[in-house]
């Protein structure tokens with residue numbers, strides 16, 4: 001549910017607890033910051049003994065201060081914070097920003113944080129932090145915290161960038177960088193430990209802030225994950241890109257997973273899937289974050305991935321072309337008609353293909369602008385990159401080139417601005433980057449924003465699966481197969497056998513050739529223990545396989561039990577699976593299958609459940625996707641049937657999440673078109689924790 005943060009971010013009166021006559025106290029700093037930022041509302045220092053702080057009348061407690069305070073900034077030692085919050089509740093204060101450290105982020109601090117949360121809930125006070133640097137509402141001139149808008153520091157310009165960061169230090173780095181590069185800022189918030197309000201809440205608030213155009217976020221985890229997708233979609237509808245850096249990829253190693261799916265669907269890939277579902281763009285570097293923010297702050301998102309390059313350097317243009325294409329963008333040559341138009345501005349020894357090369361000699365800014373305009377008006381491109389190593393680039397020339405196009409436009413490296421121009425770059429209409437790789441990344445990421453925005457709503461959810469699972473379904477192959485069949489996911493015909501004679505009879509009934517597989521409780525990786533025998537074409541072969549499997553069972557100290565199945569026809573082998581993510585819940589995966597699935601790691605992931613259309617898109621993302629089209633004389637595969645399985649399994653994972661943590665269907669054999677798929681083997685892992 002959306003939280004109204006108006007009184008927090010636009011407070012009419014603020015108290016600062018911990019402000020004192022000690023000039024170096026953190027609270028004193030916070031008070032000085034508010035004052036130096038020209039806060040015009042009422043300000044009340046709170047101190048147990050001082051009657052006055054920084055020329056303002058002080059009060060011994062929030063309870064004693066005038067009524068109607070909107071926000072309290074808290075900077076007293078950790079054990080005192082809960083008491084202050086209790087005072088806030090008694091005085092009817094709705095919000096507090098807790099700057100104090102020493103809570104959940106330190107060992108032994110979890111209890112103090114739990115206590116703080118309990119007091120805040122009971123008192124009806126919503127918290128930012130603890131361990132927060134506070135926030136800056138640049139548009140309204142509220143700098144509540146420390147480090148943000150500190151006296152003596154240069155202030156950011158007012159503009160469209162909202163910054164939300166879990167890390168105070170990284171948030172400040174982003175804010176300072178925005179300030180130095182002249183990118184205008186609308187707001188900044190350091191969410192700290194997020195004992196209450198989270199990054200997702202502040203991203204949502206920024207969507208509603210008319211001053212914000214682009215949101216950048218730094219996250220180490222996602223709290224309030226159940227709202228991430230909904231908030232991301234709101235941002236997309238509002239036309240506000242959300243650029244997110246999510247750090248902590250290595251945390252996947254900390255999870256205890258047993259299935260193939262569990263180990264392949266690493267936590268970091270799940271974040272990718274979640275951001276994708278939310279239409280947010282993930283970046284892995286601060287340069288990329290700024291390049292993209294700068295580009296998108298111009299308010300133009302590419303409508304597609306067709307790029308035109310206009311250059312004065314054949315080499316530079318070719319380098320850009322290579323790198324941009326490698327990033328998945330298209331540098332289509334200009335049409336014949338367009339080439340004829342471009343010839344009016346390009347010398348005979350130049351090129352009117354794409355890149356359009358105006359060459360080094362005698363070219364004016366006007367000619368450059370005319371080429372940009374012609375390309376832009378042609379409707380053949382979605383974005384333009386300009387490279388002008390030889391022209392004397394001034395603010396006016398940049399403005400005239402920018403004015404020539406309504407397409408997103410990017411300047412590239414050779415066009416290094418003069419020192420005089422550099423400080424004003426942020427205000428320029430043509431953002432620039434200094435390497436082909438950065439140009440390619442920014443264009444590809446910006447195109448992904450457009451793609452996410454244009455993506456149709458996901459459509460109807462798949463038919464729900466009955467929530468009939470119990471952890472016992474994971475105990476044996478037979479129980480697993482029966483549960484899957486009840487969800488409309490029947491395995492290829494199978495028989496459970498417990499003797500050589502039963503194995504032979506089963507093989508005769510099912511028809512040769514057959515597979516015979518050891519079936520032991522909790523055994524997921526059957527081939528790893530030598531428990532899988534394939535292509536058994538007569539009774540002798542079945543008898544020998546039975547003996548071998550019985551010997552493995554003896555070695556493991558498990559009963560003699562096996563599954564007999566007819567050999568599946570050949571097709572494309574995939575793995576379909578689900579895993580229960582600690583943050584996002586059930587996740588569905590499809591990937592290249594078979595015993596090397598974990599080595600190959602060609603996977604696509606989505607948050608469950610998904611419908612068949614979404615499942616088909618996942619399948620098409622795989623590197624092995626060309627195999628489905630029928631490579632090397634093979635018939636096209638039944639990807640629709642595969643999508644049905646993926647979608648249905650995703651619904652099952654949601655229905656069964658209280659009992660089942662991991663599901664592997666491996667291998668799933670995708671047969672030629674019209675013949676469906678064979679689910680050859682499956683394994684479940686019961687949920688044992690109490691998430």
Ligand SMILES: CC(=O)SCCNC(=O)CCNC(=O)[C@H](O)C(C)(C)COP(=O)(O)OP(=O)(O)OC[C@H]1O[C@@H](n2cnc3c(N)ncnc32)[C@H](O)[C@@H]1OP(=O)(O)O
Pocket residue numbers: 017018019020021022025026027046047048060061074075076077078080084099100101102131132133167168169
């Ligand atoms: C980038 C990042 O790291 S993000 C993290 C951001 N946060 C931080 O870095 C903060 C780290 N420091 C802390 O957390 C510390 O606990 C601080 C700075 C908040 C407080 O430390 P202390 O100075 O020990 O707090 P203390 O409880 O003594 O209170 C400070 C002042 O408030 C006064 N005070 C104490 N209790 C109260 C109260 N209930 N009401 C009002 N004032 C009070 C104190 O008397 C003191 O004033 P004085 O200087 O006149 O003596």
